[in-house]
Amino acid sequence: NAGVTQTPKFQVLKTGQSMTLQCAQDMNHEYMSWYRQDPGMGLRLIHYSVGAGITDQGEVPNGYNVSRSTTEDFPLRLLSAAPSQTSVYFCASSPDTRSYNSPLHFGNGTRLTVT
Amino acid sequence: AQSVAQPEDQVNVAEGNPLTVKCTYSVSGNPYLFWYVQYPNRGLQFLLKYITGDNLVKGSYGFEAEFNKSQTSFHLKKPSALVSDSALYFCAVRDKGYSTLTFGKGTMLLVSP
Numbered sequence: 001n002a003g004v005t006q007t008p009k010f011q012v013l014k015t016g017q018s019m020t021l022q023c024a025q026d027m028n029h030e031y032m033s034w035y036r037q038d039p040g041m042g043l044r045l046i047h048y049s050v051g052a053g054i055t056d057q058g059e060v061p062n063g064y065n066v067s068r069s070t071t072e073d074f075p076l077r078l079l080s081a082a083p084s085q086t087s088v089y090f091c092a093s094s095p096d097t098r099s100y101n102s103p104l105h106f107g108n109g110t111r112l113t114v115t
Numbered sequence: 116a117q118s119v120a121q122p123e124d125q126v127n128v129a130e131g132n133p134l135t136v137k138c139t140y141s142v143s144g145n146p147y148l149f150w151y152v153q154y155p156n157r158g159l160q161f162l163l164k165y166i167t168g169d170n171l172v173k174g175s176y177g178f179e180a181e182f183n184k185s186q187t188s189f190h191l192k193k194p195s196a197l198v199s200d201s202a203l204y205f206c207a208v209r210d211k212g213y214s215t216l217t218f219g220k221g222t223m224l225l226v227s228p
Contacts, residue, residue, distance in 0.1 A: 042205065058215060108157055
């Protein structure tokens with residue numbers, strides 16, 4: 001059971017480039033989300049999805065797009081990378097958004113540097 | 116709105132001593148509270164949760180947390196710290212009216228031999 005898999009582990013981009021961070025889970029979880037982690041700021045929610053075909057914005061959505069065409073996959077797209085998007089990105093999933101006590105399962109993160 | 120605060124950036128404790136990592140929260144309804152731990156270059160791992168019921172919650176690796184409604188706190192505790200407990204700890208809250216989880220800024224726990 002792989003859990004939540006994120007690729008790539010590391011990425012360096014130049015300002016203005018675009019890329020997609022991949023996230024896949026094999027636990028049939030309905031809820032998936034993307035967070036960014038910055039020093040002194042904890043984790044901030046970028047986008048989330050409560051099921052295939054449904055996405056919504058979190059606390060810091062600007063500059064990012066998401067889609068959820070399948071239950072398993074939840075890619076995060078950076079449209080035009082900026083140095084302010086240098087961060088560690090985490091994908092997380094949980095079984096059911098109606099179960100408020102369900103803990104999140106995290107991937108191991110993607111460390112992104114924008115120069 | 117829901118929010119959570121971790122007032123300490125870092126907690127230092129000697130191995131074998133008890134440890135406490137503090138967390139306070141703010142919600143409009145009943146809180147669902149969580150503690151997560153992050154080891155270097157890894158994602159967060161779930162430690163324990165409070166939903167309803169007993170105010171003392173037991174979790175993984177000997178950790179426990181005490182829910183105090185009057186003080187809106189959910190402090191993480193362990194009776195005897197290990198060097199291997201050194202990590203970054205996050206408190207998180209979910210209000211029943213919300214579908215998302217809000218995290219604190221994290222507290223680095225350093226346990227010295």
